[in-house]
Amino acid sequence: MSVTIDITGLPPERIDFAISPLAELGMALHTLSEPGHHPAQHGWATATAASLKPDLADRLTEADFLWRTTFSDVFMPFAGVKGHARVPGTSLAEDLDRLDRLDDETFVSAALEFTCSSTYSAGGPSPLVNAELRSRARDMAAARGPKPLEFTDRLLADPGSVRVWLRRLFEDCDDAFFRDTWQRVRMQLAAEARQKTDLLHRRGPAAALGAVSSAVTLDEEARRIEVDKLSVGHTSAVGTEAGAGLTLIPSAFGWPHLWVLYARNWRPVIHYPVGSPELASPASLEVLQRRMDALSHPLRMQLCRFLGRTPYTTVELTDALNITAPEVSRHLTVLKKAGLITTRRRGRYVLHQLDMTVVARLGSDFLEGVLR
Incomplete structure (x- = not known):
């Protein structure tokens, strides 16, 4: 499995390494929401969360x-603005x-990405103008709870008013901690960014992309980038x-995530982590064997x-993977018996989530692989 970026006809000077305050703010917010993904940032996440004012x-x-x-792609808007500069703001x-x-x-399509993961790269109408997608977005937001549903509505x-609200939220995050x-x-x-740009100029795209991550490779003959x-x-x-x-x-906050923006009609972006801290893996052989099986x-x-990434219901997993609910349930049962996932009920929804503490004990390679 991979995400493929066709660069046929793209001159090397159209490949840019750049930094983005908004993209890094997005990763910082992700770290605050899911500190289990980012053990190396535990101290920062704990201190920052404790300092936030209740309203924020x-x-x-x-x-x-x-x-x-x-x-969400809203954190890299430079890639979606028609005819604008191809790099982020300073x-x-x-x-x-x-x-x-x-x-x-x-904007609405990007903000509601979590409702269209199975059709992300295909594009199509926005939930703002398509009644079927609008209903789907509301149903999937409802599974997250009342606040996501209210925001979606x-x-x-x-x-327009949500855009003003969101900009003010990001500005307040900037004042508070970012x-x-x-x-x-x-x-x-x-x-x-300077180092990778220099490498790109001296040794070409293959060397620069390979230095970003072992998961990023360039097939020079096919002119195609593969992100594993x-x-x-x-x-x-x-x-x-x-x-x-x-x-x-x-991204300084990125590990273990390696994000790829590949939405239709957006310029592709690879958002990659700098540094990969090691995690301990003290599982016994018996436990490790059961979980790897x-x-x-x-x-x-x-x-x-x-x-x-987040809790999912069986219905959401059925839709995202395009398989039947009984098949999803069977696989969830295997993962649960191995102690790899947890479940909890929220109203009429049952949410399943990966147990990050348990998974971390399987080693950083597996953790990085599933969260990449």
Whole structure:
């Protein structure tokens, strides 16, 4: 499985390494929401969460599916603005100005990515104008709880007011914690971008992409980049409405995630982590064998990819994987007996989620693989 980016006809000078305050804010918010994904950032996440004012903390829960369930493309708006610069802004304010330039249909589709994971790369109408997708978005938001549903209803009814609300939220995050955080990591990320740009100029795209991650490879003959992930997607770096180009953005908060923006008519983006801390794996041989046996089926690995990001219902997994509910239930039972997932009830929904503590004991390679 992989995400493929066709770069046929793309000159090397259209490959950019750049840093983005808004993209890094998104990863920081993800770290706050899912600290189990980021053991190396445990101290930062704990201190930051404790310092948040109650009002800001409460507002963050209203739209956390933008950075918790998936990493929404709203954090990289430069890639979706038609005819605009192919790199992010130099400040959070400039990045947010780019977000303001997205038309409402594009903005709503990007904000509701978690409702269309199975059709992400195919594109299509926005839930803002399509009744079927609108109903689907509401149903899937309802499975997350009342706040996501309320946010989704507001977004569909009046996207303009939500855009103002979201910009103010990000600006308040900047005031509360991100400005200091960005100053701490900005120089590291800028140095990383310069280093990779220099490598690109000296040794070419294959060397630069290979230095980003072992999961990113370039087939020079086919002019195709392959990003090894537990998902399948395809896009092109040329011929998009946003203009030709490929942007690579380093992240200090990213590990173990390696995100790829490959939405239709958006310029592709690879958002990659800088540094990969090691995790301990003290599982006994008997426990390890039982759990690895449970993971030997490729479909259960795909289930782990979804459940590692956020809780899912059986119905949502059925839709995302395009298989029957009984088949999903059988695989969930195997994972649960191995102690790899947990379940909890929320109203009429039963939510399943990967147990990050248990998975971490299987080793950093597996953790990085399912969360990449």
